[in-house]
Amino acid sequence: MSKTLLITGGASGIGAETAxxxxxxxxxxxxxxxxxxxxxxxxxxxxEAKGGKAIALPGDMAREADIVRLFEETEKALGxxxxxxxxxxxxxxRGRVDEYDAxxxxxxxxxxxxxxxxxxxxxxxRMSTKHGGKGGSIVNVSSMAATLGGRLGSSAYAASKGAVDxxxxxxxxxxxxxxxxxxxxxxxxxxxEMTEGRLRDQAFRAGIExxxxxxxxxxxxxxxxxxxxxxxxxxSFITGAMLDASGGxxxx
Amino acid sequence: MSKTLLITGGASGIGAETAxxxxxxxxxxxxxxxxxxxxxxxxxxxxEAAGGRAIALPGDMAQEADIVRLFEEAERALGxxxxxxxxxxxxxxRGRIDEYEREVIANLxxxxxxxxxxxxxxxxxRMSSRHGGKGGAIVNVSSMAATLGGRRGASAYAATKGAVDxxxxxxxxxxxxxxxxxxxxxxxxxxxxxxxxxxxxPGVLAAVAASLPIKRIGEAHEIADAILWxxxxxxSFITGAMLDASGGxxxx
Numbered sequence: 001m002s003k004t005l006l007i008t009g010g011a012s013g014i015g016a017e018t019a020x021x022x023x024x025x026x027x028x029x030x031x032x033x034x035x036x037x038x039x040x041x042x043x044x045x046x047x048e049a050k051g052g053k054a055i056a057l058p059g060d061m062a063r064e065a066d067i068v069r070l071f072e073e074t075e076k077a078l079g080x081x082x083x084x085x086x087x088x089x090x091x092x093x094r095g096r097v098d099e100y101d102a103x104x105x106x107x108x109x110x111x112x113x114x115x116x117x118x119x120x121x122x123x124x125x126r127m128s129t130k131h132g133g134k135g136g137s138i139v140n141v142s143s144m145a146a147t148l149g150g151r152l153g154s155s156a157y158a159a160s161k162g163a164v165d166x167x168x169x170x171x172x173x174x175x176x177x178x179x180x181x182x183x184x185x186x187x188x189x190x191x192x193e194m195t196e197g198r199l200r201d202q203a204f205r206a207g208i209e210x211x212x213x214x215x216x217x218x219x220x221x222x223x224x225x226x227x228x229x230x231x232x233x234x235x236s237f238i239t240g241a242m243l244d245a246s247g248g249x250x251x252x
Numbered sequence: 253m254s255k256t257l258l259i260t261g262g263a264s265g266i267g268a269e270t271a272x273x274x275x276x277x278x279x280x281x282x283x284x285x286x287x288x289x290x291x292x293x294x295x296x297x298x299x300e301a302a303g304g305r306a307i308a309l310p311g312d313m314a315q316e317a318d319i320v321r322l323f324e325e326a327e328r329a330l331g332x333x334x335x336x337x338x339x340x341x342x343x344x345x346r347g348r349i350d351e352y353e354r355e356v357i358a359n360l361x362x363x364x365x366x367x368x369x370x371x372x373x374x375x376x377x378r379m380s381s382r383h384g385g386k387g388g389a390i391v392n393v394s395s396m397a398a399t400l401g402g403r404r405g406a407s408a409y410a411a412t413k414g415a416v417d418x419x420x421x422x423x424x425x426x427x428x429x430x431x432x433x434x435x436x437x438x439x440x441x442x443x444x445x446x447x448x449x450x451x452x453x454p455g456v457l458a459a460v461a462a463s464l465p466i467k468r469i470g471e472a473h474e475i476a477d478a479i480l481w482x483x484x485x486x487x488s489f490i491t492g493a494m495l496d497a498s499g500g501x502x503x504x
Contacts, residue, residue: 169501176465176500188489213428214491222489229481237440237474239466240500244493248428249421 003027004078005231006071008061008119009088011036013192014141016043017220018085018227023052025228027083030074031056034088053078061088061115062107071122083231084123084138086116091194092160094153105156112160113167116140120171120182128178135179137231140168141223142184144246161186165242172240181239183230188246190218213248255279256330257483258323260313260371261340263288265444266393268295269472270337270479275304277480279335282326283308286340305330313340313367314359323374335483336375336390338368341412343446346405357408364412365419368392372423372434380430387431389483392420393475394436396498413438417494424492433491435482440498442470465500 005022009015010031019031020043029047031054033040040056047054055077059066074081092108093101120138127136143161145151150158165184172182189208191199199205199217209215226245229235257274261267262283271281272295281299283306285292292308299306307329311318327333341364344356372390379388395413397403402410417436424434441460443451451457451469461468478497481487 173465173500173503177467190489213425214489215429218489225486225488226490229486234477234481235497236477237466237470237499238478238495238497240498241496243490243495245487245490246492247489248425248492251425 002079003082004030004074004080005083005085006030006032006074006081006123007085007087008032008070008115009034011040011043011056013087013194014187014190014220014223014227015085015087017224018087019043019054020046021221021224021228023047023050023054028078029054030070030078030081032059032061032070032088034058034060061119062110063115064118067115067118067122071119071126075126080134081123081126082134082136084119084136085141085227085231086119086138087141088115089141089194092156094157096153097155100156108156108160109163112157113163116164117167120167124171124175124180127180128175130178133179136181138180138182139227139230140164140182140184141227142168142186142242144186144188144244144249146186147244148250168242169240176239181235183235183238183240184242185223185226185230186242186244186246187223188212188218188244188249190220190223192220211251212246213251216247218245218247254331255334256282256326256332257335257337258282258284258326258333259337259339260284260322260367261286262337263292263295263308265339265446266439266442266472266475266479267337267339269476270339271295271306272298273473273476273480275299275306276302278304280304280330281306282322282330284311284313284322284340286310286312313371314362316370319367319370319374323371323378327378332386333375333378334386334388336371336388337393337479337483338371338390339393340367341393341446343406343409346409348405349407352408360408360412361415364409365415368416369419372419376427376432379432380427382430385431388433389487390432390434391479391482392416392434392436393479394420394438394494396438396440396496396501398438399496400502420494421492428491433487435487435490435493435495437475437478437482438494438496438498439475440464440470440496440501442472442475444472463503464498465503468499470497470499
């Protein structure tokens with residue numbers, strides 16, 4: 001059976017690395033991006049150069065119309081979607097609660113939570129045996145921030161990931177008997193475009209590394225391997241699970 | 253580098269299936285068993301027939317002297333241990349709390365918790381870079397019972413697995429910077445020698461399957477695949493994680 005994987009936020013970081021690794025494992029890939037047009041096309045070119053199949057599709061995961069169109073265009077180009085990775089996410093603006101800006105919060109939740117849920121809706125409509133689909137597998141990229149509320153100034157981001165985890169558990173139960181597996185992956189600190197600005201500060205990075213039991217940050221490749229394993233048939237009895245990929249969590 | 257895996261409780265169920273699959277993936281396997289002598293030797297014979305290398309070693313994981321000897325004998329026969337799966341576990345007579353017998357509970361904790369912790373001690377003394385070791389990976393077989401307290405009458409069993417999870421998290425942090433990864437897998441209901449008697453009672457299998465979102469119980473090989481993935485280098489940033497392999501947990 002041919003495997004078609006849609007990755008939201010696939011132009012950078014964990015999404016891009018997942019796309020590259022997935023292609024070498026025989027998936028045809030639709031790679032969604034919002035603004036990183038050149039980067040998305042570079043990932044596609046890299047995959048094609050190795051004999052894989054991939055397309056890049058623009059779309060803002062905070063907008064329902066873009067999401068609906070993304071799924072339609074993916075299927076038109078690559079056929080039925082069998083796998084989905086919800087990797088699109090934004091960090092919002094860091095800050096204490098007394099500094100919150102309503103619009104920033106709304107946008108954070110629109111992308112990280114509502115957009116992800118609508119992507120799952122579109123996937124369920126296509127994958128569920130209840131709708132004539134052949135099943136599928138979904139991984140939602142959450143964060144270790146969901147477990148303890150995040151580092152200082154990240155409570156809002158943590159809240160959005162907490163919502164992702166709770167949604168994943170409920171959604172997984174809902175569609176488990178309809179052939180769809182759904183799991184969350186919770187990366188700890190990983191070097192990506194989303195985090196590299198902060199991690200460039202050497203003192204900050206040293207502090208982060210000291211706070212991780214493994215004493216290092218993770219790589220996108222390590223997270224992508226976990227995403228792909230959860231997507232694969234080897235995890236056939238695993239659904240509704242939250243997998244921490246965090247170097248041991250936090251020193252306490 | 254040659255990979256040497258010790259599996260406690262390796263003669264049956266999840267342990268035996270993990271041994272067979274590990275043998276096929278190039279691990280040298282030491283299979284511990286307590287009473288299932290013929291079964292342990294059958295697993296060894298299967299692995300050898302497939303071109304792998306394995307030995308069977310008797311030992312009661314409730315006895316410290318047996319545990320210490322097991323590690324010595326495994327190393328003498330196969331060389332330095334690089335991987336450990338703590339699969340030995342018991343699920344004795346079920347009952348409400350008002351029926352508890354002190355000795356039954358003591359033995360339950362001796363095998364499921366203290367024995368497992370002593371196996372981790374022996375592994376750490378050999379794997380930790382602090383002791384001149386080259387690192388390693390450990391998987392503790394917990395249970396979904398740890399998450400919600402288990403099904404009726406299983407509170408004591410659930411308590412032992414809750415202890416395994418908490419120990420795994422703390423232990424993982426302690427040795428994360430010494431090259432050892434430690435994770436727990438939490439299987440839901442799986443047909444094994446430990447569960448088959450209960451699952452064979454009239455109506456029980458159907459009722460258990462109906463309580464699982466995926467509407468079926470798991471198979472030992474599905475758990476073994478997850479264990480072997482956690483042991484592998486693909487899980488290099490994953491330590492201190494609890495991975496539910498449960499078909500979605502419980503319908504609520």
